[in-house]
Amino acid sequence: MKWHEVSISTTKSNEDAFSLFLNEIAKGISVEHSLELLKKDVEDFDDKYRLDASMLPERDIRILVYFDETEDIEDKLGKIDTFIEGAELDQKGDIQVERKTIDEEDWENEWKKYFHSFRVSENFVIVPSWEIDDYEFEKSDKLIKLDPGMAFGTGDHPTTSMCLKFIERIVEPKHKIIDVGTGSGILTIGAHLMGARDLKATDIDELSLKVARENFELNECASDVTVETGDLLTTEDDQYDIVIANILAHIIDQMIDDAFETLKFGGVFIASGIITKRRDDIIQHMEKTGFDIVEVLEDNGWVSIMAKKA
Numbered sequence: 001m002k003w004h005e006v007s008i009s010t011t012k013s014n015e016d017a018f019s020l021f022l023n024e025i026a027k028g029i030s031v032e033h034s035l036e037l038l039k040k041d042v043e044d045f046d047d048k049y050r051l052d053a054s055m056l057p058e059r060d061i062r063i064l065v066y067f068d069e070t071e072d073i074e075d076k077l078g079k080i081d082t083f084i085e086g087a088e089l090d091q092k093g094d095i096q097v098e099r100k101t102i103d104e105e106d107w108e109n110e111w112k113k114y115f116h117s118f119r120v121s122e123n124f125v126i127v128p129s130w131e132i133d134d135y136e137f138e139k140s141d142k143l144i145k146l147d148p149g150m151a152f153g154t155g156d157h158p159t160t161s162m163c164l165k166f167i168e169r170i171v172e173p174k175h176k177i178i179d180v181g182t183g184s185g186i187l188t189i190g191a192h193l194m195g196a197r198d199l200k201a202t203d204i205d206e207l208s209l210k211v212a213r214e215n216f217e218l219n220e221c222a223s224d225v226t227v228e229t230g231d232l233l234t235t236e237d238d239q240y241d242i243v244i245a246n247i248l249a250h251i252i253d254q255m256i257d258d259a260f261e262t263l264k265f266g267g268v269f270i271a272s273g274i275i276t277k278r279r280d281d282i283i284q285h286m287e288k289t290g291f292d293i294v295e296v297l298e299d300n301g302w303v304s305i306m307a308k309k310a
Contacts, residue, residue: 002069002103003067003102003103004067004069005064005066005100005102006064006065006073006077006098006099007062007064007096007098008064009061009062009095010060010061010091011090011091012033013090014091015031015063016275016301017089018063019031019248020248020250020275022080025079026065026066026067029064031061032057032062032064037060077099081097117135125141125142126144126146127143127144128145128146129145129146143193144186145219146184146218158301159273159274159302159304161299162297162299162302162304165297167187167194167270168194170242171195171196172194173195173196173197175198175242176198176199176238176242177191177243178200178202178233178236178242179201179244179245180255181204181247182212182227183212183246184211185212185215187244188212188225189216199226200226200227200228201216201225202227202229202230203229204229232258233258233259233261233262234258236258238262239262239264241268243262243270244270246270246304248274249273249274249282251273252273252274253281253282253285256269256286256289256291257289260289260291264309266308266309268308269306270304271286271304272302272303275303279305283296286305290310291307291309292307293305294308
């Protein structure tokens, strides 16, 4: 399959606005920061990344969004242009939009240029399959073997790493867990490494489910995971001990009531992908629904919330 890649170069202050908009017209985005920004925002940068600076934007950020060959790319570009014209964005005159067509295989291989092993929490370590043989790990390490492919979720983004920190703390073998919008399957794999064996991973995107299945096989947990196409929790009938959703704030907002109904009493909702300015709105909605807020983590403008069904 071929893909249309749309590249948007802009200032970092426009990242949130573009992210919210682009996720409404596409199945996911990738944001590349300049080396200067990465070193400024990421602790222990040199331990986590070995990047080729020539592959990164020279300054500010570059947002990449992909549309498969069956989609009307001219229509998508028109929507992007209309958004730029009408939105309140900084340095509009400097925004550059470019497009090209790439093969799926070429896209997948791009990951290998900059995605390397790194520690994401006290025990979780993300290891791409092409580095497994060379990784030197400690006895206590829980290795998440990961090939992102065309799915999103590598563990290096704050929203994913904060979820893994919650999973590391609370998941027990007895728990029944659903991972909504599983992407690469990374959070389900993390729950499996903590001993959980009654797991369900759902996503509305069939391509993400394909990648997730491959990662479940790679991590030898496929037999314990039910993988289904699902639109959030709208058709979910089972009851769970833990609901995990690392998506976006406005989608989290839509599923709070369903999450409450889907959880057993005393169950936990781990919600992530929330930008800081939506933090209080999401918390208020959760509390109004009947959740008790257990803990809130914040990292680089992103928020993850752990809430309990009272």
